Amino acid sequence: MGSGNSSALSSQRKVLILVENLPSPFDRRVWQEATTLAANGYHVSIVCPTGKGYESHYECVEGIHIYRYDLPHEAEGAMGYLLEYSAAIWHSFRLARKVRREQGFDVIHACNPPDLLFLVGVWFKMVAGTKFVFDHHDINPELYEAKFGRRDVFWRLMVWLERMTFKAADVSIATNESYRKIAIERGGMDPERVHVVRSGPKLDRLRLQPPKDEHRHGRRFLVGYVGVMGKQEGIDYLLHAVRHIVHDLGRTDVHFGLVGGGTSLGEMRQLAQDLGVANYVTFTGRVPDQELLDVLNTADVCVNPDVANAMNDKSTMNKIMEYMALGKPIVQFDLVEGRFSANDASLYAEPNNARDMAAKIVELLDDPGRRERMGEFGRWRVVHQLEWKYEVPKLLAAYEMAFTVDGGSAR
Structure with a gap:
């Protein structure tokens, strides 16, 4: 594995992406973001779960260092989610420390769910002065209400975790204007620090071909x-x-x-x-x-x-x-x-x-x-x-802001 001490590496901006619900490079949005950052001079590492076809605990793909961990199972029910998310947070902390030693990072880019990954971002902000970028993939309070049809103590907990995530973030990335509105109104984010980066497809992957x-x-x-x-x-x-x-x-x-x-x-x-x-x-x-x-x-x-x-x-x-x-x-x-x-x-x-x-x-x-x-x-x-190429400047602009803002993002 590469070291974070080489002169070439130390001159780069370095990013650690955290994702829990899909392995990389299978997760298309995360992989597009990672490869875009790498193509624009960033040194990129990813911490994610293993999955079918992605069982290796470490590999370097297209210059991106991928560290994977095993999850107990696909969650079903409250106990299943508790086990899954507890394991995910533990492994995210563990592997983030490993990435810190072996690759280094200036930014933690966390992709929810769960809305617990901000804990990793906050820890490294405190101990190492890293920046925290929140990539808002799922609106978990709405997901909980859709699944269970109620706004109870767990729904309120999810709203609180969401707000804490936004409070910790130096910059947040929204996938559309609806998510941007949530970041500002419910999350208390400064509107200038919320960047819409849509999940546009890449046409080199989605090829027109004859029917079968x-x-x-x-x-x-x-x-x-x-x-x-x-x-x-x-x-x-x-x-x-x-x-x-x-x-x-x-x-x-x-x-x-x-x-x-x-x-x-x-x-x-x-x-x-x-x-x-x-x-x-x-x-x-x-x-x-x-x-x-x-x-x-x-x-x-x-x-x-x-x-x-x-x-x-x-x-x-x-x-x-x-x-x-x-x-x-x-x-x-x-x-x-x-x-x-x-x-x-x-x-x-x-x-x-x-x-x-x-x-x-x-x-x-x-x-x-x-x-x-x-x-x-x-x-x-x-x-x-x-197409994704139209979103690339927006992603890079969000990162430029992450490296220049001071402090948290709450009003």
Whole structure:
């Protein structure tokens, strides 16, 4: 491993990125940020969990030093989250100290969840004078309320942890304007220290390719989905829409390709069986990028069934822009940030209405001209407005501020 004592290394600005919910380089946003910083002269290290295909506890990829730790399991329930987050904080501290010795860092860049990573940032601010950049990926109070339907003591704890994170941050990075508003109004951040850096796709990864008809499984149309299989992703709504399309509308000419893994994958496979649509749905689980691209390039329509709630309404979903980058028309529930991203590249179903989602899917399948126009608009919007290259100057500006501001960020 490299040492933080060499003259070449000591002349660089050095960054440690903390991320808990996905391994690097699998986490696309984190990896885009890391490689962008490295390409602009920063020395970058990452501390993250292991995962399928990313089992090594240390490796250097594209000049980025990745230190990984094992988590107990994917969390389900309060005790599961307690174990996972406790282990994550312990390993983040442990490996941050190791990175400090071996690579060095001037900035800790923490990507939530959980909203406990600020503890690592605060510690190194106190003992080493490092800067703390908070990269706001998830709005956890809204997530808790969406999952459990209540604002209790745990919800108040999450609001407090969120505010402490913003209070500790020298600079915060928001993925959209909705998150920026939360940072300012609920987090007490100085507006000048909140930078919007959207999760734009990189077109060198999302390549237009010929369709592969085997993914249609002998049917005329393919509807594609890529993303996590969790409770907030609305896969149950999508499967009820499939049931309506197949059994109520009698459309046996449509197949559905669902790409991604997650804690609800087994449950959703069982639901497809229970609804009598398993033969019309392929669950691939987590797959390499090439298979993901094969499915999406073959799809006639792509879907985003994210549950309409306060969290998803304010969140920007990577899959929307990936669909657009590949020129695919979209059907999704009508959510604020989803509509901002897709604009005229999408039809918008009534929130949490599986039958209306089914109707919108069929409407697009039966109108090839409209599909083509919507896909072309989405592709144009990514190429000219939303691609990652447009976000690079914003990320670098946030870092310039992190190195020049003094003190914390609270009003």
